[in-house]
Amino acid sequence: MFGKANKEPKRQAVGEDLAQVLPDDGLPWYKKRHLLVLNYFAVSMALLSAANGFDGSMMNGLQALPQWHTFMNNPTGAWLGFINVAQTISSVLSYPVIAWFANRYGRKPGLFIGYFFLVLGVFLQAFSPNPAAFILGRFFLGQPSSWWGGNAPLLITELAFPTHRAFLTALCQCGWYVGSLVAAWATYGTRNYDGSWAWRIPSILQIAIPCVVLPAACLIPESPRFLVSVGRVSEARKSLTRLHAGGDESSALVEFEMVEMERAIQADSDHQASTSWMDLIRTPGNRRRAFITVTIGIYAQWNGVGVVSYYLALVLQTVGITSVTDQTLISGCLQIWNLIFAVGAAAMVDRLGRRFLWLASSIGMLASFILISGLSGSFATTHTASVGIAVVPFLFIYYAFYDIAFTPLTIAYPAEIWPYHLRSRGLALCGISTYIAVSFNIFVNPIALEAIGWKYYVVFAVILVFVVLTIYFFYPETKGHTLEEMAVVFDGEDAPVTGRQELKIVGDRVTDSQHAEKV
Template structure:
């Protein structure tokens, strides 16, 4: 039986009510088998984002390879933009169906659907004999981005141990850089083959990371919150008991979680007899959530990162770095830098808080982009090689600031602000806005870069100023709340559903104990 926890131990992560029922046995989580297994599943789920990261970095690398350009008929301008953007367009088309699937059949089953599309897309892209096949393969590659990008974060958020939830969900998007790192170095390794395998091998290696985590995708349990929402209370309790309490049937934590989840889902169902897309905008609190989801998806792509992610080779050419070896080497090192920065930031979300990370990230990107713009303009006027080289460290600095917030919080912040009944649609809203922003961004970027070069960067300086103002006024701090209690931030104290009073619940039949009874 758990002793009563000290309220201050985990307040910063989950709030005082849930903190009181957490186990206080003095044993670190990494010495508990059930939490090791649970966190293994969660970390494996974060690697689903590697598929999307691989694609962005791979396309960046391919555009440094003359063999790929020859195969594709030397694409440029709008056609080059479409080749890149078709993946994001495909994801955007799939997202409404994914949201419906998540609420109807659960979070887990859809993960396996993504594998079918990935296999088809990777094979078409790597083994096709013409440019139409390559583009069709990229369309299919966009489907896993939708299925995995929506469902894996939901599964992590709704399955994780309470004090690990924020960090694990924040780590999801960090997996993007695992994929981008593999892609960048694969492209670097094949750069001198001198034939089509220079780009076919990196295209085929898109399968590597997803296949590695396939066993975890098969074995991971379903979301307890989905099971509760569909009346499968015994299954939900069994999963929470096994993975949160180490199979302790008398766990006060499990009683608290079951009561809080049931109350929150019941309250959602009473407020919405049946959910629809219109419910995302039906109340003041939901409109606030929807505003954050839409703007965050757009901001994550319209802060300049789209230029660097998909068109780094073109950016480097504007400052005189034209060697294929130099371009692919810079890209490979950049992805490793990104991975370390993103993971470090994800580990600090409960320590620092969400708002400070957003603001530090945005202000840092603004300063970096101003310097990049100035140096690029100076190189255009002087042609100085030293000035061109000086842009590179500021590109790294810019990405470091991007990774502070927009990598770890893009998914995790959105997942935690929506109530269960609307969480899948809220995530889809983010993903749709992100995909459309990506489609527009990478379609327009090559045209703008070709037309006005470094002057295009000024647009992102203006956008970054707007991003900072929006975050300051509209993005609230969410640290210190459990997943169910997050509603009080947007809907007021009336939305509180604390499970600390674990007496008899008429609807669920749960008979629990108060914290004082087990102290």
Template sequence: MLRGLMRQDFKHRTSRTSSLTLTRTRVRRYNSHPTLVFALFGSCDLFMHTYVYPADTMGTTKAESTNKPAGEEELAAVLPTGGPAWYRQGYLLRLNSIILALVMFSSANGYDGSLMNGLQALDQWNNFLDYPTGVRLGWLNAIYWLGCGVGYPTAAWLANRFGRKPGVYVGYLFLGLGCALQTAAPNQTSFLLARLFVGVASALFGNSVPLLINEIAYPSHRGIVNSLFMSGWYVGGTVSGWVIFASRDYPSSWSWRLPSLLQALLPLVALPGFLLAPESPRWLISVGRPEEARTILTRYHAGGDTNSPLVNYEMLNITSAIEAEQEAQSSASYLEMLKIPGNRRRLFISITLGIFAQWAGNGVVSYYLSLILDTVGVTSVKDQTLISACMQMWNLIFAIIGAYLIDRFGRRPLFLASAVVMFVSYVFVTALSGSFAATQHASTGAAVIPFLFIFFAGYGLSLTPLLTAYPCEIWPFRLRARGLTVTWVASICAIFFNTFVNPIALDAIEWKYYIVFIAVLLIFGITAYFFYPETKGYPLEQIAAIFEGPTSQGGIDPERAAKCLDVFDDVKSLSVTHQESI
């Protein structure tokens, strides 16, 4: 694809007539993807792509939509073939084991983020905090996310300035402070401060680690391992749920202090793998250390083969993209996200994805499950904590399934399927909750529970695995850390709204509040259909072509393009020799 993009760029710059011809033959982009059931989408789609999107940011043509992206074919040409499976190759087994350890940071965040949901069902915790309700309960949940809001911009700055790993070390410091203070908290103020520290640690983990995974992953594994990061959230949520279930009958405050202490467990499990993880080769190239980057790529992507065509191809792709970005602008900032149509579209995707991840209705279920179960007649502490623990396991299963399907079906089909499943299940949750409120039939209230599980199955298909994976893909290197921060901050803003409004609304209008989320889910489906492009099959540095068109490689001039074409010819000749030797 790189060669094709460069030649198209050369033609685009030297022949305006050719460019106009391409523009007239452009076909609407979503030709081959499944659609929602709304007939209006087709005509609206044609209007959007004819009059709203610029001609050079339309994405794929009709001809391209029926074939693999050119970049995928070029990558396949330099990937080793005919060898053993990755788990039988020491260097890939080592790399993926490191990445699996890094996923545990998401599990740590999942434990921290899910902890409050379980604690609210414990009498000892409620007694310690004087049975919080309404705004007080909202603030107890929100303080963790306030810490995240403070931590994410800092994490992005650390990741760009010092590398992808240093921010994680700072995260360990804040986690240690927060965990110790929460476990030993003598009063409500100490508990709140501890949750703030834990939130900062979660932000440092949640921003730095997915960037590192995205940038060290083996090219053909990137989609899956990227998506597994947020799937790991539910490992922590599952551990949290079962720990609280096991400690629920402790007669002392250790029923909630022990789960608080165990917040340190998963980060400690992740520590050995993190210490073995390499620094991002893309960051090393960006700061003028290409030889170190090549050494890392050679070790982890080629098993030490210094003549690997794959490493040569990656070095060419990464170096060309980063140099082009640096030539275009000497320093990156958040304002750069507004300067060109492609970045504005990325910004829209990052913001809306962060919001939908919390306003899809999961914000009510995730943090106020005990209140929801109260409204449908499930009031036993044992039953509530058991349902919470089982739901976390269920969520984990479908998040992993979603991650596995990312590269099989693509991002857009999963977004759309997720929207449909969540919409339908939430309609049933709302209807059954309303019926229970009117009739008080226990069987009607119990029928809500399966649909809550179905809802989270739909959520796990896309919003869990793609919350960090999608922003990490669509943003170019120079803005990747900031782009992920935008998604997280948008998500936190939505969480703050949920945290303060949800308990009040549930107390005031109960099940009727669910109608709001039915509308939000409908909007999510429409937004994903019109604005979320497919990135399946594109090498990381070439996804920019979806947003800026064929000239997206940083505006390479014709002379530079010709030189790069010569280098790429050398890479392809090496790949032929490599494949013949296998």
């Protein structure tokens, strides 16, 4: 009825049922104007995470600049940790509000609240007359990170074309490295400037990538799933018809998606009139989702990456690399490396599967971090320059393994495993757990690095053992399911939506329509 061509790659991405109603015209997506527009929107939303990546890399670079240390009165230890963590505290405080706002007013309006705080924070930070103003600016800059982090992934995953959803949602965190790349090379380029402009220029540039994204933020439509949830079904159908079917109002794909969305959202409404945070742990399936979501947020930061991302300069100093030029150059090259591996892994999400990437990432990080700890300890004992330098390539190897799962899947995996009515809260839960872990890292890491140096790395090697075990026993494979069909993975085969029911309904409607035309 819907075509018998070989659709194995599509079945891998979305499952057999949805694959049967996908267009089979032989044209690649980049030759279809409506998919080019849709993917432009999605990639632009992914780039909003660049603001957060810019901040982490910029603060890393600023700590290598004597000009910034002079302006900030040479912060160390707990005070340095507080300066870094101010942005994170702001993000944690806003996530509960963002989850409520996204369900009440939609996914799109929150993007513009993020832009407001971005302008305010960048202005305060870049033109701060004293350290207090700089810290206040960092506090405001925590708001766009959370407003965009809580809304942009929802827009992507709920609006993307089915076979592109996993890749595009996985790009959300890859945008982090676009921002970190710009920040790393900006601080490298200004390292020799006299006075405060050495750090003020990178601070100003934090607004650059979001400005490029602004046209897409204005033009992107609202999530069709949100529109269905508030009764605006005709608008949802119109949006999907334009962006998924190129204006074809008889599209079987759009019919399938609409039936699936309406049935799933109606099923949610029938079970409960309103949602609360307690719903995240009310059923066995949701408790498993919540456990996965919280551990992702924690493990994404408590695996050693927090030491490298915010305190690379201190890490390099422990192995004898003290030159400002060398430190900023290594940071810049590391961001290019990260971006390549993160995007490459995002492209493999549907081919290799989420579970394979999670396990490969965690096992690889464990092995490389053990080697980093050993080499750092050896340098601390022998002070042999070659041993210290040998740490650098293993930092790159460690990050390559981090990038193949913890960059693309930290947002994409939680965004797809939660049902619609809890998706915004589930994503907020991931954000809260992530930022709490980040806050702990940022505050504690500089103290621990100053106190025990390379021995602190052993702590993360031990944590990585628990990461591997948790992923192996609790993280299921989700490849080959639509967002609505994901309920089967966590709630069992008796879950209200399984796909085949929708396929039959769509087939009956198409048959009825064809019969009517003949009559």
